[in-house]
Amino acid sequence: MITKTSVTELLVRTAWHHLASSTIKVQKCNMSDQYRGKVIVAPMVRVCTLPFRLLTVDYGTDLVYTEETVDYKMLRSIKRQNDVLGTVDFIDKSDGTVFFRTCERERSKVIFQIGTNDAQRALKVGKMVEPYVAGLDVNMGCPKEFSLKGGMGAALLTQPDKIKSILTTLVQGLTIPVTCKIRILDSLPETLELCKLIEECGVAAIGVHGRTRQERPRHPNHNDVIREIAKVLTIPVIANGGSREISRHDDIKKFQQDTGASSVMIARAAMWNCSILRPEGFLPLDTVIEQYLRYCIQYDNPFTYSKYTVQNMLRELQDTPRGKAFLETQTLQEISIIWGLEDYFKTQLAKQNEGRKSLNFEMSEGKTAMPPSADHVKIVEREENGQKVVEMPIQFIRGNFNNADLPKMLLNTHVFRKQLKGPMYSHVIVDKFFSASVTVDGVRYTSTLREKSKRYSEQGAAIVFLHAMGLVSKTYGFVPPQGARKYLTEVTRQTVKEDVMSNEIVRNNDARIENEETDCKKRRLEDDSASVSLHQQESSQETDTSRNNNKSSITDGAS
Template sequence: MDFTGKNILAPMVKAGTLPLRLLALRYGADLVYCEELIDWKLLRSVRRENSMLGTVDFIDESDGSVVFRTCSSETSQVVLQLGTCNAERALLVAKKLENDVAAIDINMGCPKEFSIKGGMGAALLSQPEKVRTIITTLVNGCKIPITAKIRLLREHKETLAFCKMLEECGVSAIGIHGRLKEQRPRHANNNGAIAAVARELKVPVIANGGSMEISCFEDINKFRAACGVSSVMLARAALWNVSIFRKEGILPLDNVIIEYLKLAVKYDCTVGTSKYCVQSMLRELQESPRGKAFLAAQSLHAICSLWDLGDFCSNIQEERRKMSGAVSNGKAE
């Protein structure tokens, strides 16, 4: 698998589920990262082929929730992002999922308290020996590529040493978010620091953190050039309007929301996740009359109705109810 010259959907908790990933691919993304999934959640999940949806699901049997849902059309392009601080657990998860995803990424950049307290995410940036063990174990034990997503360390030489260590361990690519772990999205992304590190590495670097300067396809190429790399990864710019990946130009937001909702219905996405995604797309439009009605909507059907997809949603949901009735009556093939 080649990580050079790619436009990539970045990992986003809650947002990076199957509908957004499929839409990003449809609009031209080359690779899509799933939201960060914590190792033990995947470990205790059960793999099920969902014939009704045409998906592969990893289900938490304690409450029936879907931990990870994927389908064959994304298998060669989806990267599973893992939150982990433990090599054995990471390897067990990797073996469990390696036939269903194209690569596995380890999150080494998340600054949230949950990650740091658990020794995961950005906590790993100060534990190179632990990282060495995790990455070496995965690279030696897995048949698919392993990547890492990091943030900048305070000094250039520290970031470079950390990346060289990752390179030595055999990662296939390194995603670099050009901010320190203490910095927030409003701080400027240090594109020059990404370029300075990338220059000294052999492994492909995927630049990240440029969304504030990206509002059309050409901006993606400007960001790529500013970071001196061939691959870039977008989070917020893609969440705001995922058609940003279209070479032919960005589409009107309503068209994108309609396509997103169709996929959300088709893949039986939860109302919580669908609402979160559409809300992130609407941004200031939440203040419009439709935006306010959207905020009050409590079901996927109610949300769909606001974009004239009420019948579409009811028909699919009804068909699914009939099919599951037939399955439970033993009538399905």
Template sequence: MEYRNKLVLAPMVRVGTLPLRLLAADYGADITYGEEIIDHKMLKCERQVNDFLGTIDLVEKGTGSVVFRTCAEERSRVVFQMGTSDAVRALSAAQMVCKDVAAVDINMGCPKSFSISGGMGAALLSKPELIHDILTTLRRNLDTPVTCKIRLLKCPQDTVELARRIEKTGISALAVHGRKVPDRPRDPAKWNEIADVVAALSIPVIANGDVFEYDDFQRIKDATGASSVMVARGALWNVSMFSPKGKIPWENVKREYVRKSILWDNDLKSTKHTLKEMIMHHSCLELPEGKAVIRSENLEHLAQLYGEENYFQQVTKNRGVFGGG
């Protein structure tokens, strides 16, 4: 997969499922990352071909819940992101999915306690030997490209040093979020420190942080020299920001998202969580729309809420099944 001059949907927990990834691609995203999935969880799954939906599903044994769902339409651009703290486990998990995705990415930036306490995410930033072990193990044993995503370290020189060590493992690209582990989303991203990493490496660097409008893609590229740009919150708030024609109304985006969720039978909790995140940026969950999303018990209820009852009926009729997620 080529990592230069690409617009990239960032990995977002409980949000970056198939419907949002496909919607982002419809609007112009070139590469779409799935939500981070922990290697332990993957190893409880089995790969199933879902002829009913036309998808490949990684399904948790015992519970039947879909942990990761993808389809042929996104095969050339979807990146499977994994949380791990062990090279052997990472390889076992990656081997389950590597034939169905464009690349495998290791999360080395998540600051959330569940990641750090498991030695994953940003906890890896202080363990360069373990980083090297994980990435080289994947590189030697997979034909699929391997990448990783990091945050800034305490001082710019440390970030550059780590990035150089990561590059030596032979990965295809490095995504850099322009914030340090203690930084909050409201703290401005340090584009200048991403620029230091870009200047030190020869592999493509994907810049991430404070990209909210289409024009920001070029602004961050100019400021950092990065090959490509990754966007998280901006895409969550209105995923049509990937379109060079400009954003479409937020109401339309929500309806499109609901349609995609119906079409791909997306997990109800994930669908509701994503809609709530979209609503919270523009409005308030205490208003009627937010309350109705929270109360919804299935995809059919969401279809009714967003005026997509006919679409829901048509899709379920075509499947020869009636039921809403």
């Protein structure tokens, strides 16, 4: 029996349902606006760390993605408010490294990309980063073996149920926009069906790399497929994969027009020289590298990531004297010297060290930073369980030694000549970092800095012994000896004039841009020709199919 009360309750519930539905649609619309008419920097491994992201913001990017972070790595991390750098850090508990560092300045621009194949894990990660980023993106396009074996990236493209589970869980559970980045499938109908499914999950936008999982950058991007996707979806489509066609800022708009997409995402073109994002045009590559390195120094970016990024900027310029000197570098300080930033490096390092000292967290976090020079090093002697212990903060940097003067070799030679007792090495492992001690004649020598290699930690302990005994110069281990790194020595001695090198880089960069423009035009002609050929082939196939179908119908009718 339907009563007046039950009818009223039904009407109220229906009204609330429509209101909630309308609210969701308004929120979805507002979130989608974040991805309309934008120029976006794509996620790039080892490149899209905080310094590079901030530099792209300086040059005018609307949004910038982080490099992909796997959900498991994020879930085993600890979050730390870094008052020294003014950042929020996510630290891998297994090795003590910072793998995601962000700051308030990029809060409205940065999109956190996650690698996952599980909805609940993805949601937990989303909740962890939600207060610090402008959006969350799920990587569904990476064709690398690591992602595929883990069921992530492009492996998800053939698992619609899992895609739906992950995306709907994130959309319903987070207050920030959720997107995903895919590659196209082997056929247009399959691709369109996948994109429609993704749109129905409630995502704010979809990024589309116009190549299949089997194709690589040398293959042409299928702009025509992206155009068809943009026609059938109502959410913003972000076109990706056009770096072959983009050699200057104006090409970004042309790529958007060719694909019919709402926005454009660029990767390699931005990595090579991210001042391509500036409507005013390119800056000299030297200027871009210097500004990038300033951010690296300011935000304590890992040396390996910094070097990798600069190396990708230099490209063929690695064959110049400065480029060869750069390849010999072993620390961020050495890179800063090459680009005239040594004083800035020392100033920033002094501030950071003072801050760490006041907060008293450097040792507990396993910080492995090389002191800037021998003048900053103190040798401390103490007693532990009746044994004399000598400590010194120094790291073993392989490039600072010739093969004939390695620390353990010099130590062994001295012990043999003096007929001393030892050496005996021992190790302590903390969060996958090694700390070694060497005992000679009953005295234990150790470095207070940890190494990622057991072998390197022993070399570090040997350096402490050599300095404590006064067997080497004060600069031993801190700077490369004569001949250890030929090109770096030449540059730091200024035998190569800075202005000559700077002009050479500008000239080479201008020539490269001109060559790339010519190559782009050729590729466009080739791609257009290939597209026409493909359409002709498809048309021919459709005609043949139609004829075969007609023959079949006649045969069926006759039978």
